Amino acid sequence: MKIGIDARLYGPKHTGIGRYVQELVSQLIPLSPKDQFIIFGDPKLLSDLESFSNVTIVPLKTPIYSLAEQLINPFIFYSHHLDLLHVPHFNAPLLYFKKTIITIHDLIKHLSTGPDTTTLPSWQYRIKHLAYRFLISRNLKTSTAIITPSHYWKNYLITQLKVPSAKIFVTYEAVNAGLKPVDTPDKTLLKKYSLKKPYIIYTGNLYPHKNVNLLINAVNSFNANHSLNLKLGIIAGRSAFHKRVTKSDAIVPLGYVPDQDLPHIYAQALALVQPSLIEGFGLTGLEAMKLKTPVVSSNATCLPEVYGQAALYFDPYDQQDLEEKISWIVKEHDLRQRLVDRGLSHVTQFSWTKTARQTLKAYKYAFK
Structure with a gap:
């Protein structure tokens, strides 16, 4: 299976989602050696994946939430003849019609709205918010499967947005394995x-x-x-x-x-x-x-x-x-x-390996 992953948000500079993308991709690849992974993003950030024989890195730097990602990305994805595309956010391109999985990390923009939630001028915020609502509504309907990090958000998708339960997969996130406590903290x-x-x-x-x-x-x-x-x-x-x-x-x-x-x-x-x-x-x-x-x-x-x-x-x-x-x-x-x-x-109940295994179940569901 040829799996494409939009990894433009890869790495800690993209805060929580960036960490999720980095940890998930790093765990998925060795867990599924028979699959071919096409990773789209910044080659410099993705250089630590080059050692895997089942990885191809494709440069892609279209800005997040931009018109460019909607117009350019689908043609790049199509050109690689993917069996499945995973966009680890709500912003999958509308013009890509093959099998797609999205990750909905939350629906904060549905619940926290108005001028106090933005630094944009009110007219610009209204346009951006309408675009967000349209994009997420469309992608929830057309995606083959949806990943979310908790049962709370899965239930919200089911009850409030009428998304079918069968296509939603909960994959808890985890702490970086390299993060360790210190026995003697440096007081200075x-x-x-x-x-x-x-x-x-x-x-x-x-x-x-x-x-x-x-x-x-x-x-x-x-x-x-x-x-x-x-x-x-x-x-x-x-x-x-x-x-x-x-x-x-x-x-x-x-x-x-x-x-x-x-x-x-x-x-x-x-x-x-x-x-x-x-x-x-x-x-x-x-x-x-x-x-x-x-x-x-x-x-x-x-x-x-x-x-x-x-x-x-x-x-x-x-x-x-x-x-x-x-x-x-x-x-x-x-x-x-x-x-x-x-x-x-x-x-100890949480690990990125578990997250990756649960994500692979979503991938398998997409091919039923």
């Missing part, structure tokens, strides 16, 4: 980031649905009601919404934190807090669990499904509830240790 590293104990961590972008302002307000309120000066370290490599975040002396912007520093930052944090109103999967919480950091999470969308009993939950619309959970984390060492122990056990 905190000076590099101007971070002082005690602190909690938020990792992710600053879009409105991430609900970071609730977290900031809860930390401010906690500090006002206690003698402890709790800091909030925000790890956000890039975000167009940083100017819309509530100002606070408690915030320590950490920017992008490289992989070698991350375990040391997490190891000395009281917890990672995930305050999202909507989440596609919640990989940052699993990363924290692997790094022996307690996780405090909202109980919204798919997060309880992904984190199970290994997180401390709060209502993402209730600042007082979050403040109370922060207070527990600060004061109760035994609670933190229980969360660490549960997290270490829980995260």
